[in-house]
Amino acid sequence: xxxxxLALRFAAPPPRVESFDRYLFLGPHPDDIEIGAGATAxxxxxxxxxxxxxxxxxGRYGLEHAPQGTTPEELIHLRQAEARASAKTLGVTDxxxxxxxxxxxxxFEDLVKAVARVVGDFRPQMILAPDPDVKSECHVDHRRVGxxxxxxAFFAPFxxxxxxYGASAAPVEALAFYMTAKPNRFVTTRGLLQRQLSxxxxxxxxxxxxxxxxxxxxxxxxxxxxxxxxxxxxxxAEGFRVLSKTHMHCLPEAGQ
Numbered sequence: 001x002x003x004x005x006l007a008l009r010f011a012a013p014p015p016r017v018e019s020f021d022r023y024l025f026l027g028p029h030p031d032d033i034e035i036g037a038g039a040t041a042x043x044x045x046x047x048x049x050x051x052x053x054x055x056x057x058x059g060r061y062g063l064e065h066a067p068q069g070t071t072p073e074e075l076i077h078l079r080q081a082e083a084r085a086s087a088k089t090l091g092v093t094d095x096x097x098x099x100x101x102x103x104x105x106x107x108f109e110d111l112v113k114a115v116a117r118v119v120g121d122f123r124p125q126m127i128l129a130p131d132p133d134v135k136s137e138c139h140v141d142h143r144r145v146g147x148x149x150x151x152x153a154f155f156a157p158f159x160x161x162x163x164x165y166g167a168s169a170a171p172v173e174a175l176a177f178y179m180t181a182k183p184n185r186f187v188t189t190r191g192l193l194q195r196q197l198s199x200x201x202x203x204x205x206x207x208x209x210x211x212x213x214x215x216x217x218x219x220x221x222x223x224x225x226x227x228x229x230x231x232x233x234x235x236x237a238e239g240f241r242v243l244s245k246t247h248m249h250c251l252p253e254a255g256q
Contacts, residue, residue, distance in 0.1 A: 002253065014242035015174050017126070017187050018043070022050045024124035026115065026149055028141035029059045029102060030083040031203040035217060036178035037128060038090055038196035039189035039225070040238045045091030052094040052122045053087050055080075056111065056145050057102045065213060066205040078205050086202035089195060094122075104140035112148045113165045119152050120168030127153045131177035131241055133255070142179070149175060154248045175248065176240040182255075183239025186232030193225055193236060 023044055027033040033041060033053055045051050059079040060072035070078070080097055087095045098114050100106040119127070130137070132146025153175035155161045162169045176185070189196075197218055200207055207214040228237040247254035 012244065012246045014184050014247065015244050017176055017185055017240055017242060018047070020049070020125035020173065022122070022124045022126070023052070024119060024122055024127050025051065025053050026127065026129040026145050027053060027055045027083075028130060028139070028145040029057055029062065030055050030079040031059075031086070031200065031206055032130065032142070032179075033128075034086055034090070034196065034199040034203070035221070036130060037238055037240070038199050039192040039236075040128075040178075040187045040240075041092060042090040042192050042195050042199075043187060043189060050094075051092045052096065052118075052124070053083070053092055054096045054098070054115065054118050055083055056098045056115065056148075057100045057106075057141050058097070059102050061102045062206055064206075065208055065211060070205070075205060079203070082203045082205065086199040089199040089202055102141065104144065108144055108147070111144060112151060113167070115145075115148050116152055116156075116162060116165035116167035119156050119170045119172065120162055123168075123170045125171055126174045126176055127156075127172055128176045128178055128240070131180035131182075133177075134179065134181050136181075137179075146177065149177075150248075153243075154245075174242060174244050176242045178238070178240055180239065180241040182241050183228065183231075185240050185242040186228055186234060186237040187240070188229075188232065188234035188237050189225060190235045193222065196221060 025033045058076045129149035130142045130146045132143045156170040156172035159169040225236040228239040229235045
């Protein structure tokens with residue numbers, strides 16, 4: 001570890017995920033938030049925090065496990081209903097949807113503007129999104145949503161810039177990436193794994209209970225919770241790459 005990075009860790013440690021009151025979770029598709037950070041969302045909601053889920057694309061092409069004959073247009077409505085039921089399982093009732101097509105068939109700047117309007121309306125202190133800098137991530141929707149989160153987490157407090165997006169300023173103080181390869185903060189989630197798995201099962205068109213798809217996800221979440229728990233000495237945990245406003249600009253060591 002470089003001396004600069006070591007000094008930064010002590011002088012400006014990343015904030016704890018649980019230290020805020022208002023959280024906006026960005027999901028590229030219905031089910032991503034539950035898989036990436038569902039136990040954390042449940043913990044925050046149970047603690048009385050204000051939590052909002054924003055699903056950015058409609059998931060219309062996730063047809064592999066949908067009932068035979070389901071059209072992409074029909075799947076949109078099914079997946080929205082599943083997302084609401086899943087969020088409710090986690091204790092979250094504020095669930096919002098954008099109408100962008102699954103598969104990246106939209107303009108990135110339009111996505112940024114749409115997310116900005118929700119940021120300005122909900123006024124989160126922390127935004128959570130998939131890590132767009134993971135080298136193995138190939139899904140364009142995940143990368144774009146993460147990039148939109150990066151841009152808006154930095155610019156949200158600036159009224160003149162947010163006005164360019166047709167949005168109001170918001171007091172965003174931190175950004176947390178889930179589905180990350182480089183977590184620097186962990187949230188202890190003892191006793192919440194089963195609720196997370198129940199939330200995943202609400203997405204019946206994607207994870208039928210007896211399917212190999214669900215069994216694989218369930219095993220992954222159990223192993224990940226144990227791994228992050230060992231790394232954080234917390235029993236079971238979820239990991240995040242957290243950046244404060246200090247870390248978001250001109251500090252490359254913060255991303256290592």
